[in-house]
Amino acid sequence: MTQAAYKHFATTDSQPSAQALFDKAASLHDDFGGSYCILPENQGQKPASEQNTGEILEQGFLPKSGEFYVMQFLDLSHLDEMLALQDRVYADLPDSEKNFIIPKTREFFEKHLTSGHPIIGVVCGDQIVAQSIIRTPSVTDPKTGMTDMPHLSDLPVDTLTIMQGVLCDPAHRGNKLMQGMVKQWLSWAGANGRSNAVAEIEVRNHHSWSVFIDEGLWLVSIGHDKSDGSNLYNAHQALPEDGRIKYKAIKKIGEEFTNVAKGESFTTCPTQDLQQQKALMDLGYACRGWDKSSKTMAFTKAQP
Numbered sequence: 001m002t003q004a005a006y007k008h009f010a011t012t013d014s015q016p017s018a019q020a021l022f023d024k025a026a027s028l029h030d031d032f033g034g035s036y037c038i039l040p041e042n043q044g045q046k047p048a049s050e051q052n053t054g055e056i057l058e059q060g061f062l063p064k065s066g067e068f069y070v071m072q073f074l075d076l077s078h079l080d081e082m083l084a085l086q087d088r089v090y091a092d093l094p095d096s097e098k099n100f101i102i103p104k105t106r107e108f109f110e111k112h113l114t115s116g117h118p119i120i121g122v123v124c125g126d127q128i129v130a131q132s133i134i135r136t137p138s139v140t141d142p143k144t145g146m147t148d149m150p151h152l153s154d155l156p157v158d159t160l161t162i163m164q165g166v167l168c169d170p171a172h173r174g175n176k177l178m179q180g181m182v183k184q185w186l187s188w189a190g191a192n193g194r195s196n197a198v199a200e201i202e203v204r205n206h207h208s209w210s211v212f213i214d215e216g217l218w219l220v221s222i223g224h225d226k227s228d229g230s231n232l233y234n235a236h237q238a239l240p241e242d243g244r245i246k247y248k249a250i251k252k253i254g255e256e257f258t259n260v261a262k263g264e265s266f267t268t269c270p271t272q273d274l275q276q277q278k279a280l281m282d283l284g285y286a287c288r289g290w291d292k293s294s295k296t297m298a299f300t301k302a303q304p
């Protein structure tokens with residue numbers, strides 16, 4: 001598949017109709033051979049309490065299968081499909097990786113949505129094929145859902161935005177849907193006044209933490225879940241108003257790392273060596289990239 005040709009679809013309406021975007025998408029699909037995506041201009045501008053209304057964030061065609069998809073905020077009408085996706089993902093995980101997710105109950109999803117916290121989802125045909133829960137805590141509703149991130153308590157609770165429960169249907173992996181949801185999350189959260197983006201990821205789940213790093217979050221500490229013995233990377237980054245984190249992820253140890261980390265105190269560490277990573281993090285280092293081929297992480301002493 002060739003690189004996506006992105007088309008902006010200008011509109012004077014606060015939200016283009018799904019049909020209008022679909023028609024535009026269908027005509028561009030013919031012109032560009034299916035390799036593009038349409039981004040509405042007005043995205044993520046409303047306060048959290050008004051978000052759970054099915055608002056469309058982007059839509060286009062999946063790079064691998066060519067299926068039409070809509071990325072949108074989910075609402076209570078999607079509950080059955082959200083639970084069905086969670087069941088499919090959980091059933092597909094091998095026993096050794098079941099702890100990559102903490103399955104949520106119907107009551108959890110209901111309470112989350114009715115309390116004004118958003119969920120981003122990707123709809124393909126009549127299925128939800130990916131979803132991400134976003135928590136926007138406040139002084140009156142301070143629960144973060146994070147397991148063991150002590151330095152969170154230093155950050156004012158109403159500056160936090162937390163992504164959790166990220167799921168992608170096994171048949172739809174590798175379409176950059178997680179990456180798309182993380183981008184939309186950051187853009188929405190920045191526009192809605194949140195200045196600290198946070199997530200936690202099981203340390204073996206490189207398909208997940210690598211996406212957060214690619215989008216500019218840094219792994220700042222390692223937490224421990226006493227309930228099942230999991231070790232969890234805590235990812236954090238300060239979020240500018242436009243939601244566009246400027247940090248470039250380091251993907252190759254060598255010249256690229258040296259150039260990106262110029263002026264910063266930096267070092268490397270094997271991906272498997274949690275003890276050394278912990279020691280570095282205790283010294284104020286954060287992981288801001290990894291080299292997949294050599295399984296080496298890049299640490300710098302700069303703080304998010």
Ligand SMILES: CC(C)(COP(=O)(O)OP(=O)(O)OC[C@H]1O[C@@H](n2cnc3c(N)ncnc32)[C@H](O)[C@@H]1OP(=O)(O)O)[C@@H](O)C(=O)NCCC(=O)NCCS
Nearest residue numbers: 100166167168173174175176177178179201206207208210
């Ligand atoms: C983690 C997860 C959400 C990623 O979803 P995704 O939409 O496939 O993600 P992206 O397409 O943006 O790519 C992310 C990574 O998945 C990899 N990937 C590509 N095709 C894949 C496939 N068929 N199966 C698994 N992973 C694949 C990509 O190569 C990329 O990894 P890399 O950065 O190491 O190269 C998905 O694998 C998943 O649902 N896993 C089980 C639940 C889970 O672990 N959730 C995360 C909790 S923090």
